[in-house]
Amino acid sequence: MKTILMMIATAALCAASTVFSLNSGVQCTGGCGPAPYGTVSLTQNGTQVDVLATLEPGNFFVQTGGPHRAFAFQILGDPAIAITGLSAGFAFTGDSAPWAGYGTFGYAIIGPDPSNHCCSNLAFTVGRVDLALLSVADFAPNDQGFSFEADIYGGATGNTGEVGAFSLIPEPESVGLIGVGLALLAWRARRRK
Numbered sequence: 001m002k003t004i005l006m007m008i009a010t011a012a013l014c015a016a017s018t019v020f021s022l023n024s025g026v027q028c029t030g031g032c033g034p035a036p037y038g039t040v041s042l043t044q045n046g047t048q049v050d051v052l053a054t055l056e057p058g059n060f061f062v063q064t065g066g067p068h069r070a071f072a073f074q075i076l077g078d079p080a081i082a083i084t085g086l087s088a089g090f091a092f093t094g095d096s097a098p099w100a101g102y103g104t105f106g107y108a109i110i111g112p113d114p115s116n117h118c119c120s121n122l123a124f125t126v127g128r129v130d131l132a133l134l135s136v137a138d139f140a141p142n143d144q145g146f147s148f149e150a151d152i153y154g155g156a157t158g159n160t161g162e163v164g165a166f167s168l169i170p171e172p173e174s175v176g177l178i179g180v181g182l183a184l185l186a187w188r189a190r191r192r193k
Contacts, residue, residue, distance in 0.1 A: 016030030017042065022165075027162040030111075032159055032163060036056065040148045042139055048061050048127035050124075059120060060119060061118075061150060061151065071122055071149070071150050081128055082127055090110065093109070103143045104144050109124070172191060
């Protein structure tokens with residue numbers, strides 16, 4: 001029974017999504033409208049992580065050139081990674097994203113040019129090339145404290161520029177699952193006494 005309870009608690013903690021808010025728009029030339037600009041959800045999928053970046057209605061991913069990338073992120077230790085299931089219109093560059101307002105990121109996704117405001121959602125699965133476990137916790141802030149960066153067209157203003165994510169926003173489901181997991185662990189500890 002104890003083993004089953006531990007498995008349920010672990011599954012509850014692992015199944016939850018971790019959500020970041022794209023809420024910093026100071027690098028968006030002329031302003032991209034009101035924040036938040038979108039969210040980035042990370043969900044554990046076996047030894048890989050599913051990534052879903054969703055922009056608010058009217059905002060679209062673009063790539064304005066120079067050091068900008070449509071989407072950039074950081075993983076602890078900069079392991080060799082593979083991207084699968086990438087949304088149409090985007091490509092994994094396999095290189096880092098140079099400093100472009102929100103610090104340097106280890107990985108970059110390139111996307112549509114500014115004249116092609118095609119996409120409000122970007123989805124992909126990321127895993128390590130060596131097939132070792134990549135966990136949601138491995139997605140870490142970069143040298144400037146930002147976890148993600150996106151180059152967007154802001155529909156409210158018609159301007160383009162970068163937005164960043166540095167804050168974690170727990171989903172109601174995540175909070176509930178964590179609560180269930182902690183309650184089961186507390187119950188187990190109490191029964192041991």
